[in-house]
Amino acid sequence: MEKEKFQISIKGLDEKIICEEDEALLTALEKQGFAKIPVGCRKGGCGICKIKILEGEFKIGKMSIKHVSLAERKMNFSLACKTFPKSDLRLEIFKKNNKVITIRA
C-alpha cells in the first residue's frame, strides 16, 4: 500500500517538503537536501534539531527530556529527528550554537 505523504512547510521559507507517514521530519529534510536544519545524532539525544510545530498533527518518539521538557512538549516543541507527521505540518526550526540555517538555492 502506498504510504501517505504529507506536506511540510517551514516558517520563513516558501518551498515545501514531502514527508511520508512514519518518516522522521529530519530524515525527510536531510534526504531532500531542502533546508539545512542542524543535524546531530538523529536519535533524540543531542537536541540540535529542535523545532516547534505551529500547525498540524504529529506523533513523537523518545527524546532526551533535557532538550524538550514535558512543559515544552505540551507547547508543541519537539526534535525533528523524533517527530513523525500525521497530517500536513507547519513548523519553525530553532538554530543552536548560532549556526546559520542555509537553504538550497
Add this chain to the structure above:
Amino acid sequence: MAIKGVLRPGFAQVRVLDMKEAIIHYRDRIGLTVVSTEADGRVYLKAYDEFDRHSIILRECDEAGIDYMSFKVDNEESLNHYEEQIRKAGFDVTPVEAGEQPGVGRRIHFTAPTGHRFDLYVQMELSNNGPMTNNPDVSQLDPTGMKAIRFDHCLLYGRDLDGTQNLFVDILGFSVSEQVIDDDTGMVIATFLTCSNKAHDLALVRHDEDGKLHHVSFLVEDWSAIRDAADIMTRYDISRDIGPTRHGITRGQTIYFFDPSGNRNEVFAGGYHFYPDNPVRIWQASSVGKAIFYYERELNDRFMTVVT
C-alpha cells in the same frame, strides 16, 4: 615506568532512552555480549577480548549521556593513596560499596572539575568467557557485529578542562600525549591523556556545558574492521557522524556514529604507542581540522556542538 597505579579504563555507565533498542545496538551491531540484567534494570555488557566481567553498563533514563567512567587501579594501597590525595586536593570522595555493581569490589567516586563523575576500583570478577589463557585461541567467543575488542576510551566535554587535566596528571599519574591549543592565547582547547602505552585513555575538550559525553570508543582490530563496521552501519541504517577516516591526533582510524539514544560511539583502530618520556605533541587550533579528521582536514559542524 611499568604500568602501575591506574591501569586502564575499566567501564562506563551510559544512559539510554530505550533499553530494547540499546541492546540491539550494543550487542548485535557493536558485538558486545550481555553479561547480566539486574533487578534495578541496568544491563551489563562486555567485549569478547576483555578478561573482566563487564565494561559497559546501560541504564534506561529519559536523558541520554554518561553517568560515569571508571578506571581500574592495581591494588588497594594505590586506591587508598588516590583517595587520600583526591581529598587533599579539595574534592569530595564518595565510597561505593562492593557489590553495587555485580562482581565489582569497593569503588571510590569523585566529580572532576568538568562535572564528570569518575570511579576508581581494584577488584572485578573475571569473566568465564574472556580471552583463553591455556594454549589460547584468538578468541573464545566468536566475534560478532563490528567485532569490538574492548572498551577503549571516552572523550568528554566540559568547562574547566585544566582542572580535570591537572587532577588526572598530578594525582592519578596520567601523561599528556597531545593537546590542541589556541594559536594566540595558548589556551588548551583539547587534551589527550594516557595512563598506559596507548595514545589516549581519556580525552577532554573545553566546552560551555559541564558533564557532557562526546563519545564512548571501542577498539577494533584494523582498517579492514573499520570498513566492516561501516558496512554494518549502512546495512542497519545506523546514524553515522563521520568516517571511515583517520585522526591526526593519535593517528587512529575511526568512525563516529550514534547509538539509538544519540550517544556518540566510535570504532577505533591503530594509533601509536605512547611512552611517558615522549614529548607532548601540540596542534595549533588553526590546524584543528587535520588534528581531528586527518583526511577531511576540517571539522564537521557536529564535532564541537553535538554531545549528550
